[in-house]
Amino acid sequence: MQKNNLELICSISELVSLFEKKTNIQGFLQEVVQLVAEHMRTDACSIFLRDVETEDLILSATTGLSAKAIGKVKLAPGEGVTGQALKKLTPINVPDGPKDPHFKFIPGIMEERYTATLAVPIVHGLNRIGVILLQHSVVGYFDDKDTRALKTIASQLATLLENAKLLMELRKNKKIKYVQQSFKRPYSMPCSTESRGISIGTAVVVDREQKEQPLSDLNQYGHSLEDFLKALEKTECQLEELQKGLEEKLSDIGSLIFGSHLLMLKDEAFSGSMIKLIHQGVFPVIAIKRVVSEYSKLLTESQNPIIQEKVQDLKDLGHRLIRNLSLLGESEGDYTGQIVVSEELLPSELAKLAAQHAEGFLIYGSGATTHISILARSLEIPLVHTKDAAFFSIQDGEILVIDGYQAATIIQPASNSIRKYYDLITTHKSEKEKPAKVNQETRTRDGKNIILQANINLLSDLAIAKTNLAQGIGLYRSEFPFIIRNTFPSEEEQYHIYAHIVREMPKEEVVFRTLDIGGDKVFSHLPGFQEANPFLGLRAIRFSLKNREIFKDQIKAMLRAGALGKIKIMLPLISSLDEFLEAQEIFSHCILELEEEKASFCCEPELGVMIEIPSAVLQAEELARQADFLSIGTNDLTQYLLGVDRTNQDVSNLYNPLHPAVLRSIRIVKKAGEKFNKPVSICGEAAAEREMLIFLIGIDINIISVDPRLIPKVQKEISGIDSQRAAGFAEDLLLLNTTKEIKEHLKGF
Numbered sequence: 001m002q003k004n005n006l007e008l009i010c011s012i013s014e015l016v017s018l019f020e021k022k023t024n025i026q027g028f029l030q031e032v033v034q035l036v037a038e039h040m041r042t043d044a045c046s047i048f049l050r051d052v053e054t055e056d057l058i059l060s061a062t063t064g065l066s067a068k069a070i071g072k073v074k075l076a077p078g079e080g081v082t083g084q085a086l087k088k089l090t091p092i093n094v095p096d097g098p099k100d101p102h103f104k105f106i107p108g109i110m111e112e113r114y115t116a117t118l119a120v121p122i123v124h125g126l127n128r129i130g131v132i133l134l135q136h137s138v139v140g141y142f143d144d145k146d147t148r149a150l151k152t153i154a155s156q157l158a159t160l161l162e163n164a165k166l167l168m169e170l171r172k173n174k175k176i177k178y179v180q181q182s183f184k185r186p187y188s189m190p191c192s193t194e195s196r197g198i199s200i201g202t203a204v205v206v207d208r209e210q211k212e213q214p215l216s217d218l219n220q221y222g223h224s225l226e227d228f229l230k231a232l233e234k235t236e237c238q239l240e241e242l243q244k245g246l247e248e249k250l251s252d253i254g255s256l257i258f259g260s261h262l263l264m265l266k267d268e269a270f271s272g273s274m275i276k277l278i279h280q281g282v283f284p285v286i287a288i289k290r291v292v293s294e295y296s297k298l299l300t301e302s303q304n305p306i307i308q309e310k311v312q313d314l315k316d317l318g319h320r321l322i323r324n325l326s327l328l329g330e331s332e333g334d335y336t337g338q339i340v341v342s343e344e345l346l347p348s349e350l351a352k353l354a355a356q357h358a359e360g361f362l363i364y365g366s367g368a369t370t371h372i373s374i375l376a377r378s379l380e381i382p383l384v385h386t387k388d389a390a391f392f393s394i395q396d397g398e399i400l401v402i403d404g405y406q407a408a409t410i411i412q413p414a415s416n417s418i419r420k421y422y423d424l425i426t427t428h429k430s431e432k433e434k435p436a437k438v439n440q441e442t443r444t445r446d447g448k449n450i451i452l453q454a455n456i457n458l459l460s461d462l463a464i465a466k467t468n469l470a471q472g473i474g475l476y477r478s479e480f481p482f483i484i485r486n487t488f489p490s491e492e493e494q495y496h497i498y499a500h501i502v503r504e505m506p507k508e509e510v511v512f513r514t515l516d517i518g519g520d521k522v523f524s525h526l527p528g529f530q531e532a533n534p535f536l537g538l539r540a541i542r543f544s545l546k547n548r549e550i551f552k553d554q555i556k557a558m559l560r561a562g563a564l565g566k567i568k569i570m571l572p573l574i575s576s577l578d579e580f581l582e583a584q585e586i587f588s589h590c591i592l593e594l595e596e597e598k599a600s601f602c603c604e605p606e607l608g609v610m611i612e613i614p615s616a617v618l619q620a621e622e623l624a625r626q627a628d629f630l631s632i633g634t635n636d637l638t639q640y641l642l643g644v645d646r647t648n649q650d651v652s653n654l655y656n657p658l659h660p661a662v663l664r665s666i667r668i669v670k671k672a673g674e675k676f677n678k679p680v681s682i683c684g685e686a687a688a689e690r691e692m693l694i695f696l697i698g699i700d701i702n703i704i705s706v707d708p709r710l711i712p713k714v715q716k717e718i719s720g721i722d723s724q725r726a727a728g729f730a731e732d733l734l735l736l737n738t739t740k741e742i743k744e745h746l747k748g749f
Contacts, residue, residue, distance in 0.1 A: 037064065191362070222327060350372055470711060474683050474704075494553065667734060729745070
């Protein structure tokens with residue numbers, strides 16, 4: 001019988017549909033192995049999960065082996081073909097298992113019927129979850145296509161299985177035990193704006209610490225077991241619909257991001273504990289809060305940062321259950337009409353809360369990382385952060401106004417202020433709905449052509465880029481599907497994302513930047529990824545070169561997408577020619593592998609370098625000689641040249657792209673490109689500012705990439721700049737020695 005194609009096997013909708021069945025965790029695992037076995041047309045499929053304490057692999061679900069072996073069969077680290085797959089973190093395809101030197105025969109589980117064996121490790125981020133194992137009676141039954149398909153399945157299941165494993169551990173180890181300064185209201189709290197806009201709503205505090213917020217009135221909530229069961233059912237339906245909607249609207253980051261919510265909701269121990277308390281006479285809303293608090297405490301006490309991260313998922317689920325239990329009119333159970341107040345927020349958490357219609361975000365201190373800020377802007381939701389101690393006085397239910405234009409948050413504003421802000425929201429909305437005036441080409445006042453491209457973060461940014469007539473994608477930040485899912489998408493999943501981008505821009509150039517994580521760009525919460533100085537640590541190209549399998553999956557996916565259009569691939573944070581040459585060699589290996597796989601791909605990709613650190617500036621000529629193009633990332637270049645953490649409010653005033661060292665470095669890179677006839681582009685935020693545009697145009701940089709929403713503004717600024725006059729100004733600026741002198745001189749343009 002013919003095996004099903006990869007598209008069917010990897011269908012996200014099928015995995016989501018598993019949640020629609022009433023099942024416990026063990027039932028879910030059984031559904032997984034049966035579904036995979038059916039699509040792969042194999043005799044047996046099993047899942048082994050790794051025990052965190054002993055590191056043994058434990059048979060947790062199977063079809064084809066004896067069901068009595070579940071939970072009893074254990075493999076020591078590296079034991080058997082299965083153990084070797086996890087130890088080496090690579091798929092192992094054995095045509096005839098009993099003849100393999102690593103084969104371990106386990107009597108009594110009916111394994112003697114099978115010969116062909118295919119074992120694929122399941123990895124969540126850098127965390128080893130377990131192994132998915134296929135077996136068949138025909139020798140050599142599994143081929144390379146099967147391996148590739150099973151790798152994709154393992155990648156998609158990684159987050160779900162991590163959550164399932166977490167709930168199983170909680171059940172096994174469950175040991176449940178049953179100075180704030182006041183500020184006069186209204187209070188205007190100074191903030192820093194990360195994503196502009198105005199939002200009005202009631203506060204909902206979502207910190208991971210156990211800060212119990214009192215319930216205002218128990219009579220606002222259903223009192224009976226029937227009320228609770230209705231809220232439980234309503235919550236499940238909402239989450240399933242929400243997940244399906246995300247798969248359609250945000251397919252690049254929406255993959256199963258509500259998986260842990262659904263698994264927790266269906267866990268009999270979790271909801272069962274609430275039902276037991278209700279039977280004992282506890283009000284349903286109190287039962288929900290108590291069980292959520294107990295589980296949150298267990299998660300918080302864990303030494304595993306991945307498990308700690310689930311605290312917000314748990315509280316999010318409790319919030320939805322309580323809102324659905326409310327008797328005050330129809331509720332969608334989400335964050336409509338609410339502003340999220342949090343000391344810390346991960347990109348995955350922001351995506352989940354934004355998808356549930358949160359009105360805005362207020363973060364404390366430096367909790368707003370670069371990727372949080374970028375994501376909020378792409379999702380067009382206001383986000384500010386503050387260092388004001390009044391933050392800690394905010395209580396659930398207080399009215400907040402976030403003013404992302406004036407960089408302030410007002411706590412309990414007066415009624416006339418609220419009306420004023422509602423009027424402003426209406427005004428901004430009507431202005432936003434007016435089509436921006438944008439021309440097909442971007443030219444300076446004296447007619448010089450400038451190629452104006454878009455920096456995109458999510459697939460949803462493409463529509464804005466096209467509406468604003470972007471002349472290509474100058475930077476696609478490929479890390480968002482990684483950081484939102486908190487795991488590594490498979491080659492196949494990445495290919496579909498990259499192919500979508502290329503298809504949407506069929507006549508334009510698309511520049512893919514390889515994975516840029518580390519520093520303030522979240523993944524530091526993963527096991528083994530905590531660093532004393534992350535900005536100088538394992539980030540960007542360094543991470544990719546150290547994790548070659550992850551890097552190769554990404555390269556191959558990009559090259560395959562390149563068969564559909566015009567692409568370039570850019571390497572971030574290159575610090576030396578050695579790194580570029582090492583990456584170039586890996587590209588060559590990927591091309592050979594794709595040729596062997598007979599895949600359609602771009603066989604001669606343009607490979608470029610992102611100039612972001614001083615050593616790259618000093619080696620600009622050597623890099624220009626070898627690379628196909630250079631792109632200057634002004635954000636990191638400014639940060640590393642000046643030694644300023646741009647996310648640190650205490651030194652943010654020192655972060656200035658108009659610093660003489662930054663301008664001179666940009667000029668050095670441009671000269672290097674000219675010497676070897678290689679294009680030089682700019683893709684940092686500074687390129688959207690008029691002062692920097694004068695300098696860039698003055699030194700003859702004519703490829704500029706900015707946030708797609710800023711294209712009309714930047715095009716208008718460029719149209720008012722005379723390139724000949726800018727050239728003279730640029731020469732003057734390069735001779736000045738202080739930022740103050742540079743700014744004063746630019747006032748005369």
